[in-house]
Amino acid sequence: xxxxxxxxxxxxxxxxxxxxxxxxxxxxxxxxxxxxxxxxxxxxxxxxxxxxxxxxxxxxxxxxxxxxxxxxxxxxxxxxxxxxxxxxxxxxxxxxxxxxxxxxxxxxxxxxxxxxxxxxxxxxxxxxxxxxxxxxxxxxxxxxxxxxxxxxxxxxxxxxxxxxxxxxxxxxxxxxxxxxxxxxxxxxxxxxxxxxxxxxxxxxxxxxxxxxxxxxxxxxxxxxxxxxxxxxxxxxxxxxxxxxxxxxxxxxxxxxxxxxxxxxxxxxxxxxxxxxxxxxxxxxxxxxxxxxxxxxxxxxxxxxxxxxxxxxxxxxxxxxxxxxxxxxxxxxxxxxxxxxxxxxxxxxxxxxxxxxxxxxxxxxxxxxxxxxxxxxxxxxxxxxxxxxxxxxxxxxxxxxxxxxxxxxxxxxxxxxxxxxxx
Amino acid sequence: xxxxxxxxxxxxxxxxxxxxxxxxxxxxxxxxxxxxxxxxxxxxxxxxxxxxxxxxxxxxxxxxxxxxxxxxxxxxxxxxxxxxxxxxxxxxxxxxxxxxxxxxxxxxxxxxxxxxxxxxxxxxxxxxxxxxxxxxxxxxxxxxxxxxxxxxxxxxxxxxxxxxxxxxxxxxxxxxxxxx
Numbered sequence: 001x002x003x004x005x006x007x008x009x010x011x012x013x014x015x016x017x018x019x020x021x022x023x024x025x026x027x028x029x030x031x032x033x034x035x036x037x038x039x040x041x042x043x044x045x046x047x048x049x050x051x052x053x054x055x056x057x058x059x060x061x062x063x064x065x066x067x068x069x070x071x072x073x074x075x076x077x078x079x080x081x082x083x084x085x086x087x088x089x090x091x092x093x094x095x096x097x098x099x100x101x102x103x104x105x106x107x108x109x110x111x112x113x114x115x116x117x118x119x120x121x122x123x124x125x126x127x128x129x130x131x132x133x134x135x136x137x138x139x140x141x142x143x144x145x146x147x148x149x150x151x152x153x154x155x156x157x158x159x160x161x162x163x164x165x166x167x168x169x170x171x172x173x174x175x176x177x178x179x180x181x182x183x184x185x186x187x188x189x190x191x192x193x194x195x196x197x198x199x200x201x202x203x204x205x206x207x208x209x210x211x212x213x214x215x216x217x218x219x220x221x222x223x224x225x226x227x228x229x230x231x232x233x234x235x236x237x238x239x240x241x242x243x244x245x246x247x248x249x250x251x252x253x254x255x256x257x258x259x260x261x262x263x264x265x266x267x268x269x270x271x272x273x274x275x276x277x278x279x280x281x282x283x284x285x286x287x288x289x290x291x292x293x294x295x296x297x298x299x300x301x302x303x304x305x306x307x308x309x310x311x312x313x314x315x316x317x318x319x320x321x322x323x324x325x326x327x328x329x330x331x332x333x334x335x336x337x338x339x340x341x342x343x344x345x346x347x348x349x350x351x352x353x354x355x356x357x358x359x360x361x362x363x364x365x366x367x368x369x370x371x372x373x374x375x376x377x378x379x380x381x382x383x384x385x386x387x388x389x390x391x392x393x394x395x396x397x398x399x400x401x402x403x404x405x406x407x408x409x410x411x412x413x414x415x416x417x418x419x420x421x422x
Numbered sequence: 423x424x425x426x427x428x429x430x431x432x433x434x435x436x437x438x439x440x441x442x443x444x445x446x447x448x449x450x451x452x453x454x455x456x457x458x459x460x461x462x463x464x465x466x467x468x469x470x471x472x473x474x475x476x477x478x479x480x481x482x483x484x485x486x487x488x489x490x491x492x493x494x495x496x497x498x499x500x501x502x503x504x505x506x507x508x509x510x511x512x513x514x515x516x517x518x519x520x521x522x523x524x525x526x527x528x529x530x531x532x533x534x535x536x537x538x539x540x541x542x543x544x545x546x547x548x549x550x551x552x553x554x555x556x557x558x559x560x561x562x563x564x565x566x567x568x569x570x571x572x573x574x575x576x577x578x579x580x581x582x583x584x585x586x587x588x589x590x591x592x593x594x595x596x597x598x599x600x601x602x
Contacts, residue, residue, distance in 0.1 A: 088541070089502045089541065092539040092541070093502070156451055163460050174472040174474075176476075178476045178538060181538065181539070191540070191544070195472070215450060219450060222433065222443070223443035223447070224437060224438055224443050225440060225443055225444075226443075227433070255427075257425040275424055276424075276425045276426065277426050277428050278427055279428055280430065285430070286430075289430070293428060324544070330547050331547065331585050331587070332585065337547055340496075344545050345496075
């Protein structure tokens with residue numbers, strides 16, 4: 001993504017055109033229609049750029065000749081921040097990457113550090129994580145779908161998906177104590193066990209959700225107005241999708257069946273049965289179809305997790321020793337109290353080494369590369385964010401289309417700037 | 423389990439006339455028109471908060487009215503956005519809780535920095551700092567949004583304490599006659 005972009009000097013060009021000699025009379029003066037390219041900034045605060053993305057466009061009439069995404073308006077330096085705090089302290093920062101699916105981010109980060117610390121994860125913890133990650137996927141896709149609907153002029157869809165998302169947020173609130181910034185994972189565990197009867201409520205949500213989802217999708221799937229805006233718009237070929245590093249529903253929309261939950265299962269995903277939907281053409285409509293189908297598959301996974309929810313520990317035993325002693329012991333036992341002080345002030349004692357872990361997040365593959373030189377803080381933490389890579393295809397896919405098509409493409413790519421700029 | 427290519431059937435002639443899309447959409451909207459409201463008149467109606475909700479951090483007292491914080495500064499240490507500032511102080515020797523030895527002289531939480539993550543509550547060895555139900559805090563000035571000790575206790579109130587470990591310590595000291 002090149003950031004050097006020269007504005008065509010419109011004023012100078014106009015002046016030059018005026019200076020041009022009048023055509024000599026008598027000569028067959030061809031009526032010359034001079035056009036100029038116009039440059040236009042879309043964003044950083046534009047409703048259809050979904051956050052603070054600026055799209056520097058060069059227009060020939062209404063046709064785009066160049067599109068240049070300018071990112072970084074939301075840069076906070078999360079990777080550097082991570083070097084200055086202990087592993088558990090960074091969990092709230094992972095909420096703020098893809099803030100539409102914080103539970104999935106929490107989980108990806110925790111698993112990365114757990115692999116570095118070589119912890120054994122109990123099955124109940126794995127199940128909790130799969131459950132929350134899939135719920136996060138549903139809520140993220142609901143938001144993505146609703147926003148896509150608004151972008152192409154379908155307000156109603158947004159209203160209905162938001163209502164469902166609200167129900168999920170109520171469940172998140174009950175589980176984690178917060179709706180958006182969940183901070184649910186801890187290294188080797190979760191902040192708290194599931195509340196009483198919560199699984200039943202999740203199950204009830206799933207049961208009522210499927211018919212509503214079908215109703216919402218029926219508003220768009222065979223709607224000619226929606227199809228006019230999306231079919232054959234923003235076609236990303238298989239080869240392009242792969243070479244630009246697209247992941248998630250955007251890649252699968254182009255027909256590449258890459259899903260880490262199947263290809264490199266983590267956290268016990270191999271136990272659950274689900275399909276990987278792939279598109280055939282790679283246009284905006286395919287990406288919409290993939291998201292719709294993925295929600296149904298997520299619900300399928302959630303139901304399976306609940307059906308065979310394992311009992312036992314929800315915190316890895318070794319993690320208690322390294323990262324956080326159990327609270328009831330801290331309150332009553334002197335040794336654990338001292339241990340608690342040591343862990344918080346000096347940081348957990350981690351082995352030296354490096355680990356790269358990537359998880360299939362709602363937006364695509366979220367990777368954490370953690371380098372430790374031992375001690376309480378990571379020496380380097382690199383975040384591979386799916387939204388950043390997904391955006392890189394914009395200059396390629398937008399050229400030759402209309403501005404209104406760009407709006408549809410931005411909606412169909414479903415990115416989050418909090419994660420793109422991190 | 424499989425890879426499922428999504429099928430795209432061509433639209434029928436009727437569907438291409440835009441009419442089924444429009445009529446179907448109107449039908450769905452009409453159906454929802456007669457369903458109960460899902461919104462809430464916010465300042466008058468308040469949402470029910472689940473137990474364990476992470477609202478604003480507060481300081482609490484134990485059932486005897488003793489301030490629980492012993493100013494160990496662990497929350498100050500763990501706070502990711504560095505919102506907490508504590509000045510430790512001594513409890514005077516003639517006070518009834520002199521055996522606790524320390525209490526905060528000043529305790530400030532900058533609510534403009536606080537991210538409600540709950541790590542302070544998680545590490546607190548005295549269960550003195552609790553995230554409770556306040557979720558909409560407003561003020562006219564920045565100073566107002568820095569909660570001092572008095573304000574934190576006002577918000578916190580008293581919570582039950584299953585351990586009462588300082589009472590046990592005092593009882594043990596009295597029984598054993600040990601000074602330390």
